[in-house]
Structures are given as C-alpha cells and as structure tokens.
Amino acid sequence: MNFFPKNLLEMNGYKFFLFGCLFTSLTWSLSLYMYWKLNTRPDNYSNVKLFRKENTFEYVKKQKSKYFKNHMDKSGINDLGIIKTDDDMATRDKGYKDHGFNALVSLRLGNYRETLPDTRHKLCSTIKYDQNLPSASIIICFYNEHPQALFRTIQSVIRRTPRKLLHEVILINDYSDSENLHKIVDQYINDEILQGIVHLKKTNKREGLIRARLFGANLATGQVLIFLDSHVEVNTDWIQPLLTRVRDNRTQIIAPIIDIIQPDTFDYKSSPLVRGGFNWGLHFKWDSLPKGTLVTDKDFVKPIKTPTIAGGLFAVDREYFNEIGQYDSGMNIWGGENLELSFRVWMCGGSLYIEPCSRVGHVFRQHRPYSAPNNEDTMARNSLRLANVWMDDFKKFFISKRMDLLRLDYGDVSERKALRTKLGCNNFEWYLENVYPEMLLPTDEADRLSKKLENVDKPIFQPWNKRIRNYTAKFLINLSNTNLCIHPIKGHQTKNSKLVLRSCIRNKEQIWYETDKEELVLSKLLCLDSASGNPVIGKCSETGSSQRWKHTDDKGTAFYNLAAGTCLSVNEKRINAEVVMNICNNESSYNKWNLVIV
Numbered sequence: 001m002n003f004f005p006k007n008l009l010e011m012n013g014y015k016f017f018l019f020g021c022l023f024t025s026l027t028w029s030l031s032l033y034m035y036w037k038l039n040t041r042p043d044n045y046s047n048v049k050l051f052r053k054e055n056t057f058e059y060v061k062k063q064k065s066k067y068f069k070n071h072m073d074k075s076g077i078n079d080l081g082i083i084k085t086d087d088d089m090a091t092r093d094k095g096y097k098d099h100g101f102n103a104l105v106s107l108r109l110g111n112y113r114e115t116l117p118d119t120r121h122k123l124c125s126t127i128k129y130d131q132n133l134p135s136a137s138i139i140i141c142f143y144n145e146h147p148q149a150l151f152r153t154i155q156s157v158i159r160r161t162p163r164k165l166l167h168e169v170i171l172i173n174d175y176s177d178s179e180n181l182h183k184i185v186d187q188y189i190n191d192e193i194l195q196g197i198v199h200l201k202k203t204n205k206r207e208g209l210i211r212a213r214l215f216g217a218n219l220a221t222g223q224v225l226i227f228l229d230s231h232v233e234v235n236t237d238w239i240q241p242l243l244t245r246v247r248d249n250r251t252q253i254i255a256p257i258i259d260i261i262q263p264d265t266f267d268y269k270s271s272p273l274v275r276g277g278f279n280w281g282l283h284f285k286w287d288s289l290p291k292g293t294l295v296t297d298k299d300f301v302k303p304i305k306t307p308t309i310a311g312g313l314f315a316v317d318r319e320y321f322n323e324i325g326q327y328d329s330g331m332n333i334w335g336g337e338n339l340e341l342s343f344r345v346w347m348c349g350g351s352l353y354i355e356p357c358s359r360v361g362h363v364f365r366q367h368r369p370y371s372a373p374n375n376e377d378t379m380a381r382n383s384l385r386l387a388n389v390w391m392d393d394f395k396k397f398f399i400s401k402r403m404d405l406l407r408l409d410y411g412d413v414s415e416r417k418a419l420r421t422k423l424g425c426n427n428f429e430w431y432l433e434n435v436y437p438e439m440l441l442p443t444d445e446a447d448r449l450s451k452k453l454e455n456v457d458k459p460i461f462q463p464w465n466k467r468i469r470n471y472t473a474k475f476l477i478n479l480s481n482t483n484l485c486i487h488p489i490k491g492h493q494t495k496n497s498k499l500v501l502r503s504c505i506r507n508k509e510q511i512w513y514e515t516d517k518e519e520l521v522l523s524k525l526l527c528l529d530s531a532s533g534n535p536v537i538g539k540c541s542e543t544g545s546s547q548r549w550k551h552t553d554d555k556g557t558a559f560y561n562l563a564a565g566t567c568l569s570v571n572e573k574r575i576n577a578e579v580v581m582n583i584c585n586n587e588s589s590y591n592k593w594n595l596v597i598v
C-alpha cells in the first residue's frame with residue numbers, strides 16, 4: 001500500500017519528520033517520481049551474469065552504430081541542454097533557482113512540442129468517443145512561471161483539444177512578482193489562434209493556488225471545469241475520456257494520469273497506474289492498486305476508483321463543483337485542498353476516478369520554487385481545517401503526530417461544518433470502510449494489518465546499492481595525450497568524493513562500468529554525478545539526469561552530462577589536478593578523453 005518500507009510506517013514520529021518535510025516542500029509530484037523510480041523493475045535479473053568479456057565495451061563496439069546512436073553524435077554534441085556560452089549557463093542556473101527546472105531547455109523547446117510519445121495503453125486509441133460531449137473551461141493559475149513552460153501548456157491544450165470541446169481557457173496570474181511576465185503573457189495570447197479563446201486575468205493580491213482557482217472557476221461559463229497546472233503538456237485525445245466520464249455521471253470527478261516530464265532534460269515518460277491515498281500526517285501519497293485491478297487488457301482502459309486525487313489536474317462538472325462547495329476558501333496558498341475535496345466528494349455522494357486513457361505530462365520540479373508569504377506553513381494550517389471539519393474522531397491520528405499544531409489558529413470553520421450538515425454527508429468512518437479499506441489505522445491489530453497489506457500489490461523496493469544494473473562497458477577514463485586517469489580523491493567507496501587525475505592503474509579506483517542508462521559506476525558502487533557542480537561519485541539515484549553521461553567511442557571523446565549541459569574537463573594536465581565541469585569546447589585538449597578498455 002505504501003512504497004515506504006513497512007517498518008518505517010510504524011516509526012510514526014520519525015516518519016513524519018522525514019517525509020513530512022520532504023512532501024511539504026516538494027509536493028506530490030516528487031513522490032510520484034520516486035514511486036515511478038522504485039517501481040521500475042529491471043526487465044531481466046539474469047543479465048548481470050551475462051557480464052562477461054563479450055558483453056563489455058569491445059562487444060558493444062561491434063554493434064557500434066546501434067549503440068552509439070543513443071550516445072553522442074560523432075560530429076559533436078547536439079543536445080537541447082548544451083551550454084555554449086556563459087549566458088546559457090546563467091539561464092540554466094537562474095532557472096533552477098526560480099523554477100526548479102532547466103529553463104535553458106525549456107526556452108529552447110519553445111512554445112510547442114510537436115511530438116510527445118503516446119503513452120496510453122494500445123486499446124485507448126481504438127476507443128471512439130462521442131462527438132457530442134459537453135465543452136470545457138480550462139483553468140490555469142500561474143505564479144512566476146517560466147514563460148515557455150506556460151506557453152507550452154496553453155499551446156498543447158489548444159492544439160490537442162477538438163475546438164468544439166474547448167469552451168475557453170482562463171489564465172489566472174496569481175499576482176506574480178514580475179509585472180513583465182503579465183505583459184509577456186498578454187502579448188502572447190494576442191496571437192490570432194488564441195484570441196477569443198484564451199482569457200488572461202490577474203488577482204489583486206497573492207491569493208495562492210486555492211483562491212486563485214476559485215477566482216477562475218467563478219469566471220468560467222463552460223459546462224465542465226478542468227483545472228491544470230501551468231507547466232504541463234496535454235497528450236493525444238486527453239480531453240475526450242475526461243468529458244465522457246463527467247457527462248455520464250455529473251457527480252464523478254475525473255483526473256488524468258500524470259505523466260512525467262523530467263526537470264533537467266524535459267524527457268517525457270509514462271507513469272505507472274497508481275491511485276491516490278494519504279497518510280495520517282495528511283500528506284497525499286500514491287498507492288499501488290488493489291490486487292486484481294489490472295488483469296485483462298480491458299482493465300487498462302477502465303477508470304480507476306481512487307480514494308483521493310493529487311489535485312493538480314482534474315475535471316469536474318461546473319454546477320456540481322458549486323453544489324458540493326467548491327474549495328474551502330479559508331485555506332491559504334497551497335496544501336491540503338486536494339484531500340479536503342476528496343473526502344468531501346466521497347462522503348457527500350460523489351466519487352473520484354483516474355482515467356487511464358487521458359494523459360497529461362507534468363514537469364516534476366526539483367523543489368517548490370516559492371514559499372507562502374511570511375513563510376507560513378499553509379499545509380499545516382489547511383490540514384487542521386480539513387481534519388476538524390471532515391475527520392470526526394479520526395483527526396486524533398493526525399493531531400497525535402502534530403502536537404506542535406495544537407495551538408495553531410486555523411480560523412473559522414463553521415461555514416464548512418454547516419456545508420457538511422446541509423449536504424447530509426456520510427461520516428469519516430464510512431469513507432474509510434467503503435472507499436479506502438486498505439488504509440492502515442494506528443490502532444490496527446497485527447492480523448488486520450497483514451490482511452490489509454495482502455490486499456495490495458507491493459511495489460518492488462530495491463535499495464540503491466542492490467539495484468541490478470545492465471552493464472554494457474568497462475574502462476578507465478584517460479586524458480588524451482597523457483598517462484593520467486580519473487581517480488576519486490577519497491577512494492571509490494566514499495560518497496561525495498571529488499575526482500582528480502592520477503597515473504592510470506587498472507584497479508578499483510579507476511575502473512568505470514557503464515550502464516544502459518548512461519551511468520558511469522565506479523567499481524559497480526557509486527555513480528559519477530554532476531549535481532553539485534563539480535563532478536563527484538555519489539549514490540546511484542536513477543532520478544534526474546545528473547548521472548547520465550554521453551560520449552563516443554573515439555579517441556579524444558568528450559563526456560557530456562545531460563543535466564549539467566557541460567563536459568568533464570580539467571584545467572591543468574598534472575597529477576592531482578581536479579576534474580571539473582566546463583563548457584564543451586571541442587577545440588580544447590582539456591576535455592578530450594580516451595576510453596581504455598579493461
């Protein structure tokens with residue numbers, strides 16, 4: 001049920017401390033990313049045994065064209081992320097700080113990306129959707145968004161949504177810091193095809209995601225509301241399945257599958273089928289599906305019943321959204337609103353589903369690039385509001401984790417309580433029993449606990465150092481025209497060890513194993529990583545691209561890092577010279593390397 005090891009679940013206080021902080025700052029998107037990573041099982045466990053001489057670099061060399069196609073163009077590096085000038089470097093660095101993703105790549109991708117992989121199950125493309133579906137108002141709120149990320153969101157919606165189904169796009173600028181951003185967006189939507197469809201509005205003060213969305217929802221006139229984040233790209237036929245489900249039952253709220261757009265490279269990847277849950281710290285999390293949910297092919301195109309939604313992207317009938325009480329406008333900025341909506345909808349007669357044939361890619365930012373005014377912990381305050389309105393006695397499980405919140409003022413919730421009475425809702429116990437029977441209670445006895453755990457597929461959790469990798473080559477990395485090789489200064493077992501040049505020697509300190517994921521693993525233990533600026537050896541994470549390196553098999557190849565956009569180099573050719581990352585310059589002999597096959 002939970003992708004964290006079970007013993008962690010039981011170490012309650014510790015768990016909250018550890019993951020609470022993480023989720024508050026990194027949001028649900030990171031958790032999906034981690035889930036996806038942990039759940040990616042290597043296709044073939046027996047592969048490591050195949051790592052013999054013929055499976056090494058020499059072998060790969062014979063199939064050169066095939067293998068190196070994925071690597072690097074012989075004529076040079078032609079990657080979207082390559083840094084050619086100091087300006088490029090500044091754009092990228094500022095982008096990570098302001099937006100949590102590689103803004104240089106975002107800029108170069110431009111306002112629209114023509115081709116995205118169709119990540120749907122093959123049966124989805126055979127479904128014929130009714131032409132007469134209700135039309136939608138798409139509501140996109142943004143705050144200090146990177147312009148191209150926002151424009152790709154808008155363009156993908158315009159170009160991948162049948163005109164008939166698109167009532168309007170409402171853009172809400174939630175009082176972004178830069179006046180200029182508003183002008184840029186305003187100019188942009190003056191475009192011929194966008195005119196009359198896209199409407200830009202601005203709030204009068206910073207409202208936060210929740211109230212900005214309400215502002216947009218109250219302006220909308222389409223029959224269905226679809227909320228989107230401002231850094232997404234919708235995929236083929238994304239809207240038809242959402243509108244079909246809402247039309248068929250107006251009390252269903254439907255979320256698409258959130259595909260992954262990688263923050264360093266903007267690679268678009270398919271997400272696993274999972275559903276939404278939560279923990280007693282009131283953080284949203286992704287859960288495996290109950291056993292038996294996906295058996296036949298047809299199950300992959302059926303809507304997936306979900307106890308909660310992540311909240312960033314969903315479709316809802318506009319009138320139903322109003323009847324059911326929209327959002328709690330007493331909540332500030334961000335956090336908890338998705339659980340509040342989820343509990344309320346289920347408890348008050350509606351339902352929530354995830355639609356596997358609707359795919360929307362979302363940029364998984366490395367961090368939430370903004371905080372609330374005065375650094376208020378809005379997640380904690382909002383969670384208190386929802387616990388006090390919806391969770392009855394069960395709120396004690398939350399409070400017991402957060403004794404620090406006992407004295408926090410969460411404002412007046414009497415209106416929300418009145419709403420609950422007016423709608424005649426079921427209680428929270430009903431919700432747990434009927435909608436989320438797999439939810440673990442701190443009071444569950446051992447046998448009840450194991451029954452619940454049996455009911456769901458557990459994702460495969462492989463500790464990073466036991467992960468099975470597909471090694472494709474084995475070599476020393478030798479600086480051209482010298483007898484010097486790359487060597488970890490603190491030894492091959494020390495995390496974060498920097499690298500220097502030393503005399504070449506075929507031992508554990510210098511033998512790099514390359515994997516099919518373009519990692520370079522020193523002695524099969526730690527991965528070459530550019531994340532902290534200069535290269536170090538670190539835990540092989542398989543998240544992000546700072547551990548992905550491209551090169552050719554030529555003498556004098558560059559080693560290009562996908563996240564950094566720069567190349568492995570030195571500033572001096574001598575023993576103990578530090579290995580650094582520099583702009584890839586093919587005229588320089590300080591970043592040309594030979595692979596010495598061992």
Ligand SMILES: *[C@@H]1O[C@H](CO)[C@@H](O)[C@H](O)[C@H]1NC(C)=O
Pocket residue numbers: 248249250251252349350351
């Ligand atoms: C719509 O969904 C609700 C909640 O699942 C259900 O109770 C109701 O019967 C459904 N209505 C129709 C017309 O199918």
Ligand SMILES: *[C@@H]1O[C@H](CO)[C@@H](O)[C@H](O)[C@H]1NC(C)=O
Pocket residue numbers: 478479480481482483484504594596
């Ligand atoms: C490193 O490369 C140079 C040629 O660029 C070569 O002369 C030298 O022998 C290589 N070192 C090793 C250990 O292979």
Ligand SMILES: *[C@@H]1O[C@H](CO)[C@@H](O)[C@H](O)[C@H]1NC(C)=O
Pocket residue numbers: 043044047470472516
């Ligand atoms: C290992 O990587 C090679 C090279 O990319 C690939 O051809 C092969 O299919 C991979 N094997 C497995 C089991 O993934």
Ligand SMILES: *[C@@H]1O[C@H](CO)[C@@H](O)[C@H](O)[C@H]1NC(C)=O
Pocket residue numbers: 075076586587
């Ligand atoms: C370096 O790259 C440029 C552009 O790709 C190319 O024109 C030039 O010939 C290259 N120089 C060398 C020494 O390879």
